[in-house]
Amino acid sequence: MHSNELFLKDVAGFLGGYYAAIAIMNGIAALILWQRKHQPVWAVIWTTFACVMMVLGSLALSGSEATVPSLPESVRNLVNTLSGPVNYTVGTTVLLVGFFVYRKFFVQPMVAWSLFNVALLLMGLSMADQNFALIVMKADNVPIVGLVFLLAFFTWVATKQAVVNDERMLRGEPPIEKVNDEKVLVWPDLVYTELICMIAVTAFLLAWAILLPAPLEEPASSVKTPNPSKAPWYFLGLQEMLVYFDPWYAGVVLPSLVIFGLMALPYIDFNKKGNGYYTIAERKFAYLTFQFGFLELWITLIILGTFLRGPNWNFFGPFEYWSPYKVEVLNNVDLPQMFWIGLFDRPLPLAAADSPWYVQIGTILLREAPGLILVGAYLVLLPPLMAVTIFRRYYAKMGLIRYMVMANLMLLMLSLPLKMILRWTVNLKYIVSIPEISLNF
Amino acid sequence: MAIGETIRNSQIWKSIFRHPMPLDRRNRIVVMLTNFFLHLHPVSIKKQGIALSFTWCMGGVTFFLFLVETVTGVLLMFYYRPTLEWAYNDILALRDVTSLGILRELHRWGAHAMVITTWLHMYRVFLTGSYKPPREFNWVIGVILLLLTLLLSFTGYLLPWDQLAIWAITVGSNMARATPLLGYEGPGQQLLTIGGLDMITDGSDARFGLLGARFVGEETLNRFYVLHCIAIPLAVALLLAIHFWRVRKDGGISGPL
DSSP, X not given: OHHHHHHHHHHHHHHHHXXXXXXXXXXXXXXXXXXXXXXXXXXXXXXXXXXXXXXHHHHHHHOXXXXXXXXXXXXXXXXHHHOSHHHHHHHHHHHHHHHHHTHHHHTSHHHHHHHHHHHHHHHHHHHXXXXXXXXXXXXXXXXXXXXXXXXXXXXXXXXXXXHHHHHHHHTTOOOHHHHTOOEEXXXXXXXXXXXXXXXXXXXXXXXXXXXXXXXXXXXXXXXXXXXXXXXXXXXHHHHHXXXXXXXXXXXXXXXXXXXXXXXXXXXXXXXXXXXXXXXSGGGHHHHHHHHIIIIIIXXXXXXXXXXXXXXXXXXXXXXXXXXXXXXXXXXXXOHHIIIIIIITOOOOOOOOTTSOHHHHHHHHHHHTHHHHHHHHIIIIIHXXXXXXXXXXXXXXXXXXXXXXXXXHHHHHHHHHHHHHHHHHHHOBOOSSEEGXXXXXX | OXXXXXHHHSHHHHHHSOSOOTTSHHHHHHHHHHOTTGGGSOSEEEGGGGOHHHHTXXXXXXXXXHHHHHHHHHHHHHHOOOSTTTHHHHHXXXXXXXXXXXXXXXXXXXXXXXXXXXXXXXXXXXXXXXXXXXXXXXXXXXXXXXXXXXXXXXXXXXXXXXXXHHHHHHHHHHGGGGOTTTSTTSTTGGGOEETTEESOOTTTSHHHHHHSSSSSSHHHHHHHHHIIIIIHHHHHHHHHHHHHHHHHHTTSSOOOO
């Protein structure tokens, strides 16, 4: 408790400034809404909100436990109990799907602005929690907080224009970008925009550099392993995949496939529509596949790996203390064991040590038969099967090679969520496990 | 005014800028054609192509951050020595002693920002379908630039030589140990033997090639320093030139046909 008071004294100044910034931001928004957009009701709402933020800010400045606005202990405990890899993944998926399905509702400026404010408020309230602040305010983690807000903002910018364009095109009108296609001179219209951008970025970077010192820990020591040891934040999605796959797949093959898949993208996407303007309706499949890979598999896993994985790579709730003594039960089983021992109640096939090489290999293949057949069916049988069923139209348009590249990239990308689900539901560790050549999948 | 007039009429000024101030239409066109830095741009452009809501300006910001990283990086190189003896102490001194030690903050936060703006730029290019023909190959160059940006950031991460640095690089580079066939803990490396001798050991595998040693040590620091300051920036500069050139040659900024 005592340390909590010291902590609150420490963050009081920051929180005060934080709430004041939200208040000023909403004050400006209210002014614009009132004078330019003639929406007095919303102006009043955001003025009121700004006043509340000012009150919260002054309360936060007190720095005492009784008054600093924070989430109730019970709520924090509830969030901690509810959060885990499964709920986190399912939750973010439901959230993103919800945003997508009801995008017409969510892109309305006032809805988006409300959500933004709720997020900022929750962030401020959470920041009064010592465990939360410790992780989120870690110098190298600050960019990820920025990334999350920037991504939310730009996704909104893009979706808003896509919604408008999709509605226009439904009415037979060209996209809004087409309307605006008169030509202007680059000097002054573009050069000045660039100049202003450069000055803005410089100012922003200077402010960031002055306010937040770059991290510098103890001198390097190859004998003192920190717990947890984490890669730089942009690789933490990959590190999170290590929970489900061995390093050769999660750390080498899948990243290479991400790069290869991105490069292959323009050659796979045969859809001629949606070139040069925001649209979702005209390229739903490409849009959803990309967003699944980027927002769901790349970004949410980075957030999970950075903020919610603590010592021993155990999962910790956002308000949970990162105890190195937390123990998680690991009772994962390989598929061959499930098959031979669990299903047939007999030992794994094992060749005698002195048997000839073909017997040894044959026995390994027999032992791993269920997994090999499954993986084989997934990668070899599924693509042609899909070509004559759900992807028939695609196959006809793409031709064999392009279709096969697309289908295999899709299946390999889906191998991650599939493995996650198998781990969570039946505690599956490896589908194929051949330790003889260090091949576990 | 008179001084300004005199300067603009001097032989020196006229030798640098071979045309009057870009105040009228004709000279605004001439300035784009005669200035080396401006000639990357076209003379005129579609209005929607420079709308911030369309471009987000993220490609430009990424390039600007690359320039910021180059300038701050060169200045930091004057100060920082990539050896076990000095690396950490030099960074420490940048924090505590050196005036303008803030260059390190600018460099580090600029690097993080550059990773983020690269992603946002690609996000925009995807969402507007701007990778579609005729711009397919420029997207491919962009993906390589993304990879190089991440590698720049990754190699730079080691240089402060603190706990954060070496363990992040250790965790990251341990992946190379598991490269199929070429990592000594990777699947299939057992198959690469000649007369019972392993070809892939911890002293000859992919990770060793990356680190220059069996673990993150002085050789790694040197290797990452050279990659970070010379090899990767040169590659990035070349690819950036191609990237920008292709933007023009593939029809300028994308827009509806």
